[in-house]
Amino acid sequence: xxxxxxxxxxxVQRAALAHALRCVTLATLCASLAGCGTLDYYLQAVRGQWxxxxxxxxxxxxLARPDLSPALRAKLELVERARGFxxxxxxxxxxxxxxxxxxxxxxxxxxxxxAAPALSLTPVKSCFPLLGCVDYRGYFSEARARLAATTxxxxxxxxxxxxxxxxxxxxxFEDPVLDTVLRWDDLRIVETIFHELAHQxxxxxxxxxxxxxxxxxxxxxxxxxxxxxDAPARARHAESQAREQAFLALLMRYRAKLATLYGSSEPDxxxxxxxQALFAELAEDYARLRDSWGGYDGYDAWxxxxxxxxKLASVATYHDEVEHFIALYARxxxxxxxxxxxxxxxxxxxxxxxxxxxxxxxxxxxxxxxxPL
Numbered sequence: 001x002x003x004x005x006x007x008x009x010x011x012v013q014r015a016a017l018a019h020a021l022r023c024v025t026l027a028t029l030c031a032s033l034a035g036c037g038t039l040d041y042y043l044q045a046v047r048g049q050w051x052x053x054x055x056x057x058x059x060x061x062x063l064a065r066p067d068l069s070p071a072l073r074a075k076l077e078l079v080e081r082a083r084g085f086x087x088x089x090x091x092x093x094x095x096x097x098x099x100x101x102x103x104x105x106x107x108x109x110x111x112x113x114x115a116a117p118a119l120s121l122t123p124v125k126s127c128f129p130l131l132g133c134v135d136y137r138g139y140f141s142e143a144r145a146r147l148a149a150t151t152x153x154x155x156x157x158x159x160x161x162x163x164x165x166x167x168x169x170x171x172x173f174e175d176p177v178l179d180t181v182l183r184w185d186d187l188r189i190v191e192t193i194f195h196e197l198a199h200q201x202x203x204x205x206x207x208x209x210x211x212x213x214x215x216x217x218x219x220x221x222x223x224x225x226x227x228x229x230d231a232p233a234r235a236r237h238a239e240s241q242a243r244e245q246a247f248l249a250l251l252m253r254y255r256a257k258l259a260t261l262y263g264s265s266e267p268d269x270x271x272x273x274x275x276q277a278l279f280a281e282l283a284e285d286y287a288r289l290r291d292s293w294g295g296y297d298g299y300d301a302w303x304x305x306x307x308x309x310x311k312l313a314s315v316a317t318y319h320d321e322v323e324h325f326i327a328l329y330a331r332x333x334x335x336x337x338x339x340x341x342x343x344x345x346x347x348x349x350x351x352x353x354x355x356x357x358x359x360x361x362x363x364x365x366x367x368x369x370x371x372p373l
Contacts, residue, residue, distance in 0.1 A: 059177075085222075093197065097174050098197075100174070104180060109166065109178050109180050111161050112145070112314075113149050114311070116157060116310045118156055121262065121313055133208075171200040191220075195215045198219065201340055206351070212321075221329060251315055254282045
């Protein structure tokens with residue numbers, strides 16, 4: 001079922017947080033029903049969001065300060081331009097997000113924990129009120145995230161902890177841009193703003209791959225428009241995109257091999273041995289691919305840590321559906337508002353039909369998706 005969340009003004013944000021805190025207090029009285037671990041998880045989420053609000057300040061106020069560093073001034077001015085472009089050129093909402101910024105003075109705002117069975121590529125889902133189920137569990141503390149991953153690993157799961165520099169509250173609150181994002185290069189900042197604002201267009205409960213695929217596709221299309229008048233930057237970006245697509249294709253090729261292995265009738269010990277052999281082959285193939293890039297090593301850190309099912313699942317969550325969304329955009333005449341309407345219609349479909357229509361443009365049952373309302 002589609003869940004489109006309406007934006008709330010800042011005065012309501014504070015009231016909402018106060019209500020959330022009251023709810024958490026009430027939940028302590030029901031801990032025997034929810035479980036202490038669940039209650040503790042929600043408490044850390046409330047504290048994490050509250051700390052962000054405590055540190056935020058309007059971008060306009062910061063830009064008015066004569067002592068603002070030139071580097072930070074340039075980044076905040078970029079955010080202002082990107083936010084305006086997102087609204088006017090990409091038809092993305094402007095409900096107050098990214099009008100402020102916050103300094104967290106750490107590498108990431110949240111650390112997501114992915115887990116998958118040792119012989120499966122299906123991620124373990126975490127379920128929450130309103131949001132439904134997602135393919136990961138986020139923590140505002142790296143130590144907490146790694147402890148959660150260790151606990152899951154002790155139960156036999158493959159795990160992966162990935163740092164996240166930005167996230168969207170889906171229009172419920174006015175999200176600030178964080179210093180975890182501002183340390184990036186300019187184009188990545190712009191892309192992130194487009195991605196996170198796309199989540200405010202539509203959010204489908206219980207379908208992480210759909211939500212992230214949509215946001216990734218909007219960010220990609222947005223960057224193409226952003227660079228339309230800058231040929232040198234377009235060329236650099238195209239080169240970067242080609243590397244990314246080659247890397248993703250490599251990962252997806254081995255993901256398919258692993259899926260075939262896990263679905264076979266081989267005994268589990270043989271599957272485990274073959275799994276390790278495939279991951280070793282993946283590392284070797286990556287080394288050859290990297291050598292073809294003439295010295296670019298941007299994926300070395302990701303490949304250097306342990307490779308496992310959870311790590312591959314984290315990539316699939318964000319990238320599996322992107323090309324299908326891009327194809328739907330083309331069917332909509334490269335018109336973004338029409339594309340958004342088509343995606344909303346997809347969101348109203350049952351999950352199986354939604355995925356089938358997104359992936360098969362020739363299905364007669366899906367023929368009217370790209371038609372204007």
